[in-house]
Amino acid sequence: MATALGIAACGLGKKVRFWRVTELITTLLEAKEERQLLRTRGQLAKLDLLILDELGYVPASKAGAELLFDVIATAYERNSVLVTTNLPFENWTEVLGNERLTGAALDRLTHRCHILETKGESYRLKEAKRRRGGR
Secondary structure, three states, X not given: OHHHHHHHHHXXXXXXEEEEHXXXXXXXXXXXXXXXXXXHHHHHHXXXXXXXXXXXXXXXXXXXXXXXXXXXXXXXXXXXXXXEEOOOHXXXXXXXXXXHHHHHXXXXXXXXXXXXXXXXXXXXXXXXHHHOXXX
């Protein structure tokens, strides 16, 4: 779904970037180390839609979580952000490591948002079963 929304936004001439959360955090940490963080943040701020995929699969370091929050806070009310995750909000602290930071991130992400919750079997699992001839 995130990919389809990103493609639709691109079709409308919007600037879109798709990031796995772990890759974005790594990029931000490297940019900070190389004194390129302002430049990287500036590039992210120019996007119309930032897609953050797979939040919740790998816990972020303290520095990584803070940098991710900074991206979210900067985008707040300026740019659209789409987040995919398999974690309910109450478990986001496991990833971001800090209740206050998690609360602030969720506050910004959920203000004036649309939450789409999907249920059911993973489409990847369903496709794998179809390829094997299973149901």
